[in-house]
Amino acid sequence: MTRGAPVRVLLVDDHSVMRAGFRTILESAGGxxxxxxxxxxVEAVAAASALHPDVICMDVQMPDMDGIAATRKILADPDAGAAIVVVTTFDRDDYLFEALSSGASGFLLKNAGPEELVSAVRVAAAGDALLAPEVTRRVIERFARADADAAAPAHGTGAVGASPAHGTGAVGASPAHGTQASGASPGPARAAPAEPAPAPEAELLTEREAEVLRLLAQALSNAEIAARLYIGEATVKTHVSNVLLKLGVRDRVAAVVYAHRHGLA
Structure with missing residues (x-):
């Protein structure tokens, strides 16, 4: 996106009234x-290729191809420069995790206020991930449960190895699967809460980068981090990039999960 140019947005929704409402809200905001x-x-994939938008507001349930599949297909194109914000009526974990695993930059419910839609577009255009604090908590809890299952003794079900991003329900299962004999001591069946895992990668972070990571773990945007630390947004972006690189994680969501897993939040 050219500095000073308006954010170019593609609206994807099978309801024309919804698209018209989003258009009015976004274009009246300026910029x-x-x-x-x-x-x-299908139309979204074609339009994204032809129009090269900066941000795509993507519905989930649509004819021909759903929004998750469209997101995956659009972002599979190495020339795709759009950030995708999934906007849906349904507050469902499977939609949330599928959207994030497909590369979406944000997840927003359609009952959000107009200012939240505008903010979502601007945040995505700036290269930030849009995750409300409550959504971030759900992501963290999901990954934490996956960690607990992976650390538990194998019970031969194969479920604990499932990816946490596909909404299968397996990762939410308790690590205790009731396989012990009824006469066994109940003590080992319920493990004490685990201590945060060692975080050797975190030792590579500078003091400022560690501070940025703690603020990322609070689901703050680059602008909010900049205001909190009294530094420029460009500086924050540099710090965030360094944090992702040093921790060896793909994106901000993974950095948030890392911070909470290792007690760095």
Whole structure:
């Protein structure tokens, strides 16, 4: 996106009234231009290729191809420069985790206020991930449960090895699967809460980078981190990039999970 140019947005939703409402909200905010609309996932893929938007507001349930599949297909293109914000009516964990695992930069419910939609577009355009604190907590809890299952003794079910990003429900299972004999001592069946795992990668972080990581773990945007630390957003972006590189994680969400797993939040 060219500095000073409006944020170019593609709206994807199978309801024309919803698209019209989003267009009105975004274009009245200033600095945002809706460059196209699509009513299906197939249309979204074509429009993204033709229009090269900065941000795509993507519905989930649509004809032909759902929004998750469309997100995956769009971002599989190495030339794709769009950030995708999934906007849905349904507050479902499977949608949330599938969206994030597909590379979406944010997850927003359609009952969010107009200012939240505008903020979501601007945050995504700036290269930030949009995760509300409550959504971040759900992501952390999901990954934490996956860690607990992976650390538990194998019970031969194979479920604990499932990826946490696909909403299968396996990762939410308790590590105790009731396989012990009824006469066994109940003591080992319920393990004490684990201490945070060692974080050798975190030792590579500078004091400022560690501070940025703690603020990332609070689901703050780059702008909010900049305001909190009295530094510029460009400096925050540099720190965030360094944090991701040193921790060996893919994105901000993974950095948040890392921080909470290792007691760095």
């Amino acid at each position: 945002i231009e809706v460059v196209g609309e699509a009513a299906t996932g």
